[in-house]
Amino acid sequence: MSRIDVAIPSFNYARYLPACIESVLSQDVDDIRVHVIDNASTDDSVEVARRIAARDSRVSVLARPANLGPHASFNTGVDWASGTYMMILCADDLLAPGSLRRAAEILDRHPGAAFAYGAEVEWNAADAEPPRLPTQEHLGWSHEDGTGYLRRRCLDPMANHSMGMVLVRTDIQKRAGHYRETLRYYDDHEMMLRLANLGGVASTDAVQGIRRIHGCNMSNLYNGSRREDLEHRLEAFRSFLAIDARRRPDAVELRALSDRNFAATALLWAGSALAGGRRRECMDLLSFAASVDPSVFWRPPLGRAFRRGGRIDRLMRQFLPRPAVAPGGAALARDALS
Structure with missing residues (x-):
């Protein structure tokens, strides 16, 4: 070896x-x-x-x-x-x-x-x-x-x-x-x-x-906000895209993909902050999303929110009844929300 x-x-x-x-x-x-x-x-x-x-x-x-x-x-x-x-x-x-x-x-x-x-x-x-x-x-x-x-x-x-x-x-x-x-x-x-x-x-x-x-742990020593965390992560992606990937034929596409998904994450987090009464955090995250990819506001990431395990999916599971389970553990309803 x-x-x-x-x-x-x-x-x-x-x-x-x-x-x-x-x-x-x-x-x-x-x-x-x-x-x-x-x-x-x-x-x-x-x-x-x-x-x-x-x-x-x-x-x-x-x-x-x-x-x-x-x-x-x-x-x-x-x-x-x-x-x-x-x-x-x-x-x-x-x-x-x-x-x-x-x-x-x-x-x-x-x-x-x-x-x-x-x-x-x-x-x-x-x-x-x-x-x-x-x-x-x-x-x-x-x-x-x-x-x-x-x-x-x-x-x-x-x-x-x-x-x-x-x-x-x-x-x-x-x-x-x-x-x-x-x-x-x-x-x-x-x-x-x-x-x-x-x-x-x-x-x-x-x-x-x-x-x-x-x-x-270095991660434990970081106490920034959610927006700051997004900014640092985005900085790393953009550093790579600007320096190492600049000659790639798909460089523009990769930049658009990462920007879109950073903005989508900020938008979903903003909704969570608003639901929790954290208005200032919500506004910070909306501002970040707008600065990275404004199109996320008229093309919101609904697929991510509604997919299994997504934010809206989790909220719905809190309020809808669970599917019945037969003796032995077999689900009678495969998934009420799938």
């Missing part, structure tokens, strides 16, 4: 670092390297990392004397990697057993794929034991070309795809380049778009990683 390089950016995560590194070293992969990039931690993260490196030659440590921000650590990992495949794994997360082999094997079989990713489960800091992973042997991989992935993301720009626990073909990552420091949030979302612009995408429903949920 080809060599896999895993860069682990770390800042004040001494309590999580040993388990994170062990989850990588215990993978069923013969040729693997781990590089811990410490961003001037004030706890004993560096000492913890160096003790592990002293016991295992596959581990190396870079200790920065000053905090240069997360982008510098991500980009150092990109520059350091030289194996066939690479991953940037946050120091508070864990890889699921067998995940690297699964991802590397699918990339081996699909040389046109830029990266491979799978499902994640969350481990709440309040829980002493990690979540039990489901049986996954029967879960295979699907493969789509980069254009299909990009269209799917533009149709659903709020999907939470992130670079955590994603195995990337290293030469593709080098071509995509560094994470952009101009993007304070959702730079990882933009990176996945940039990678898909250079190759296909492999995905699986099998759990590839465990994401720890605790008070210091």
Whole structure:
């Protein structure tokens, strides 16, 4: 199997670092390297990392004397990697057993794929034991070309795809380049778009990683409004479309798709805010929708609202009677609203 390089950016995560590194070293992969990039931690993260490196030659440590921000650590990992495949794994997360082999094997079989990713489960800091992973042997991989992935993301720009626990073909990552420091949030979302612009995408429903949920997660430190969240996500999409996708023949179509669906999301959220009595939030979201794609007001996203699980569908289910259920659990009415 080809060599896999895993860069682990770390800042004040001494309590999580040993388990994170062990989850990588215990993978069923013969040729693997781990590089811990410490961003001037004030706890004993560096000492913890160096003790592990002293016991295992596959581990190396870079200790920065000053905090240069997360982008510098991500980009150092990109520059350091030289194996066939690479991953940037946050120091508070864990890889699921067998995940690297699964991802590397699918990339081996699909040389046109830029990266491979799978499902994640969350481990709440309040829980002493990690979540039990489901049986996954029967879960295979699907493969789509980069254009299909990009269209799917533009149709659903709020999907939470992130670079955590994603195995990337290293030469593709080098071509995509560094994470952009101009993007304070959702730079990882933009990176996945940039990678898909250079190759296909492999995905699986099998759990590839465990994401720890605790008070210091970067996502938890963000406390912006819904409009601000939409603005940051849109900024990431537009950065990709303006820089990396500008020469694509479908660049204008992708821009229109993403703008339409960002505006549609804002419109639906505005309706929810109005129903909840949050008039100011409603007006902010309507203003955002108008600035991105005004056509959403005379072509509203009714399909999204009425589809199964959509906002109006959920409201109707609260007030209409549930379908009768026969003994043994068989539904007599398939679905009153379908």
